[in-house]
Amino acid sequence: xxxxKTLFKWPKKITNSLVVQLIxxxxxxxxxxxxxxxxxxxxxxxxxxxxxxxxxxxxxLVAVNQFRSAEGMMERMKQEDCKVTEDILLxxxxxxxRVHRPLDAIRIFHKIEGxxxxxxxxxxxxxxxxxxxxxxxxxxxxxxxxxxEMGFPPSVVSLNILIKALxxxxxxxxxxxxxxxEMPDRGCQPDSYTYGTLINGLCRLGSIGxxxxxxxxxxxxxxAASVVxxxxxxxxxxxxxxxxxxxxxxxxxxxxxIEPNVFTYSSLMDGLCKGGHSLQAMGLLEVMVRKxxxxxxxxxxxxxxxxxxxxxxxxxxxILDRMRIQGLKPSxxxxxxxxxxxxxxxxxxxxxxxxxxxxxxxxxxxRASWSxxxxxxxxxxxxxxxxxDAPRAFLLYLSMRTRCISVEIGTFDCLVKSFxxxxxxxKAARILDEMVLDGCIPDExxxxxxxxxxxxxxxxxxxxxxLLVELRQKFVEAES
Numbered sequence: 001x002x003x004x005k006t007l008f009k010w011p012k013k014i015t016n017s018l019v020v021q022l023i024x025x026x027x028x029x030x031x032x033x034x035x036x037x038x039x040x041x042x043x044x045x046x047x048x049x050x051x052x053x054x055x056x057x058x059x060x061l062v063a064v065n066q067f068r069s070a071e072g073m074m075e076r077m078k079q080e081d082c083k084v085t086e087d088i089l090l091x092x093x094x095x096x097x098r099v100h101r102p103l104d105a106i107r108i109f110h111k112i113e114g115x116x117x118x119x120x121x122x123x124x125x126x127x128x129x130x131x132x133x134x135x136x137x138x139x140x141x142x143x144x145x146x147x148x149e150m151g152f153p154p155s156v157v158s159l160n161i162l163i164k165a166l167x168x169x170x171x172x173x174x175x176x177x178x179x180x181x182e183m184p185d186r187g188c189q190p191d192s193y194t195y196g197t198l199i200n201g202l203c204r205l206g207s208i209g210x211x212x213x214x215x216x217x218x219x220x221x222x223x224a225a226s227v228v229x230x231x232x233x234x235x236x237x238x239x240x241x242x243x244x245x246x247x248x249x250x251x252x253x254x255x256x257x258i259e260p261n262v263f264t265y266s267s268l269m270d271g272l273c274k275g276g277h278s279l280q281a282m283g284l285l286e287v288m289v290r291k292x293x294x295x296x297x298x299x300x301x302x303x304x305x306x307x308x309x310x311x312x313x314x315x316x317x318x319i320l321d322r323m324r325i326q327g328l329k330p331s332x333x334x335x336x337x338x339x340x341x342x343x344x345x346x347x348x349x350x351x352x353x354x355x356x357x358x359x360x361x362x363x364x365x366x367r368a369s370w371s372x373x374x375x376x377x378x379x380x381x382x383x384x385x386x387x388x389d390a391p392r393a394f395l396l397y398l399s400m401r402t403r404c405i406s407v408e409i410g411t412f413d414c415l416v417k418s419f420x421x422x423x424x425x426x427k428a429a430r431i432l433d434e435m436v437l438d439g440c441i442p443d444e445x446x447x448x449x450x451x452x453x454x455x456x457x458x459x460x461x462x463x464x465x466x467l468l469v470e471l472r473q474k475f476v477e478a479e480s
Contacts, residue, residue, distance in 0.1 A: 014039060014047040023056055029064050032057070049080070055088055062095035067104070070095070084115040090126050097130035102139075105130045121152045125161065132165040137172070140165045156188045160197060167201025176201065177210075192218070196229040203236030211236055227253070231264040238271025246271055262288070266299040273306025281306060282315065297328060304334055308341035313350075316341060332358065332369040339376050348383035352396055355380055365405060378408045385414035390422055401434070409440045416446055 011018075019039045026032040036057050039047060054077050061070040070092050077084050089108055096104040109127045112119050124147040131140035144162050148154070159179060166176035180198060183190050195218040202211035215233055218225060230253050237246040246268055253260055265288040272281035281303055285295060300323045307316035316338055320330055335358045342351035355376065365373040377400050384393035397415060400407055412435040419428040435442060 010039065010042055012045075014042050014045065016047075016050050016053050019049070019053050020056055023053070023060065029060050029066065032060055033069075049082065051077075051082060051085065051088075054082055055085075055091075058088055059091055062091055065095070065099055067092065067095060071108075078115065084117075086112060086117055086120060086123055089115070089117075090123060093126060093130065097133065100134060102130050102134040102136055119150070121147070121155070121158075124150070124152060125157055128158070128161050132161055132168075135168060137165050137168050154186050154188060156183075156191055156194070159183055159186070159188055160191075160194050163194060164197045164201070167197060167205075170205050173201060173205055173207070192223040192226065192229075195223055196226055196232070199229050200232040203232045203239075206236075206240070208236045208240045208242070224256075225258075227258050227261055227264065230258060231261065231267060234264060234271075235267035238267055238274070241271075241275060243271055243275050243277070259291070260293075262293045262296055262299065265293060266296065266302065269299060270302035273302045273309075276306075276310060278303065278306035278310050278312060278315075282319075294326065295323075297331075300328065300330075301334060305337055308337045311341070311345065313338070313341050313345060313347075329361070330363075332363050332365075332372055335363065336372050336376055339380065343379050343383055346383075346387070348380055348387050349389060349392065351380045352384060352392055355396065355399075359399065359403075364403065374406050374408075377405050378411045381407075381411050382414045385418040388418075390415075390418040390424075393418065394427060397431075407435075407438060409435075412438075412440055412442075413446055416442075 019035070022035050023032045026035060036049070036053065039053070040049065054073060058070045058073050061067070061073065074084055074088060074092065077088075089112055093105040093108045096102070096108065105127060109119070109123060112123060124143070128140055128143050128147070131137075131143060141162070144158065144165075147158065152158070163176045163179055166172040166179070176198060180190060180194060183194070195214055199211045199214050199218070202208070202214065211233060215225065215229070218229075230249055234246045234249050237243075237249070250260060250264070250268060253264070265284060269281040269284050272278065272284065285299070285303065288295065288299075300319060303319045304316050307313070307319065320334065320338065323330060323334075335354055339351045339354050342348070342354065377396065381393045381396050381400070384390070384396065393415060397407065397411070412431060415431045416428050416435075419425070419431065432442060432446075
């Protein structure tokens with residue numbers, strides 16, 4: 001990446017410390033590159049970039065995901081006979097790991113030998129950790145074997161990472177436990193991180209009993225559990241409906257001066273909501289906010305789901321409002337829970353209001369939410385028809401057609417019946433037309449309703465003749 005020209009005037013004597021100071025002070029990375037290039041132009045005056053200036057510039061580029069430019073800087077170091085260190089390469093590898101590009105991280109690792117360097121244990125562990133974080137478990141295990149073949153003995157750190165990899169699957173978790181038990185024989189004593197990794201893995205895989213035994217053993221051996229370990233166990237207990245134990249662990253955390261984080265509170269609140277204790281979960285929300293932990297999407301979703309499930313719709317709407325005030329945008333799924341709740345309570349007008357709000361908020365159907373939108377809209381239209389609010393149902397129906405949301409045959413049926421009862425045969429006929437256009441064949445019951453609506457009007461003979469003409473036309477279109 002070439003920097004833009006700068007008007008900066010360098011002093012007669014430029015030092016590397018001055019260049020470093022200026023690059024650090026410049027917040028804009030493009031201007032920082034300009035400074036770097038401007039200093040390069042002073043090579044004729046005797047200044048040369050060194051490891052510190054190159055290293056800083058590469059770090060700045062990696063921090064803003066300018067990886068190609070960072071790699072270019074690294075190649076330039078080689079051309080200018082500035083020694084490229086392993087730390088430079090690992091900086092770029094970690095950057096790739098951070099943006100979920102583990103194969104590029106490995107590619108950079110394999111450049112080490114091209115710079116006349118021999119990979120250290122630190123380099124292997126860096127890549128191994130990236131592979132495990134990105135769930136490349138088989139590749140991680142192979143990489144660990146390669147590391148051992150290169151003569152690096154097992155260490156607590158390397159075995160912890162390997163155990164973490166093996167805890168990703170039920171098929172390999174037994175191997176993780178076996179390595180854990182063999183660690184003392186390999187001259188490596190398990191530490192609190194080892195226990196925490198296993199407890200977290202066992203909880204995710206549903207082996208709560210084994211996780212509890214390890215947690216007990218961990219405390220007996222004098223290891224202090226971290227907030228992550230407590231949270232993993234609380235989440236696992238909540239998932240297995242052991243609410244009393246999970247609440248007990250929260251109290252234990254407080255006694256041990258371990259501050260719960262947003263994930264701890266969210267896990268416990270999710271368990272309370274699923275267990276039918278959503279009001280208790282709301283109380284925990286207030287505690288969480290008082291401790292300056294901002295609720296996240298998971299927190300709000302759990303609360304809204306629980307409150308809607310228990311029919312506490314006013315409280316659910318209150319949580320939705322709090323969520324928006326915090327700047328979080330509700331998803332179609334969250335709106336769906338509230339809309340379904342109002343439908344279950346027979347409040348179809350309120351449900352329709354939330355559909356309107358969702359539309360105004362720019363939440364449109366996509367591949368993932370398509371069926372949800374179809375279900376919500378059809379449910380509300382049918383509910384409005386059955387609750388004698390045909391005009392509102394018709395407006396929502398028009399909105400569905402405008403946004404290409406599929407109309408179910410049951411919805412067409414409800415709309416036609418509703419408008420026939422109101423004597424509005426014009427709208428009933430229009431809906432019939434659109435029904436046929438959508439490939440839905442009106443059944444005998446719908447036609448009987450329409451004919452009944454016509455017979456209830458004045459000028460029966462003329463209307464019946466008109467209807468028969470329409471019927472013949474529709475049957476011809478339906479059969480063609």
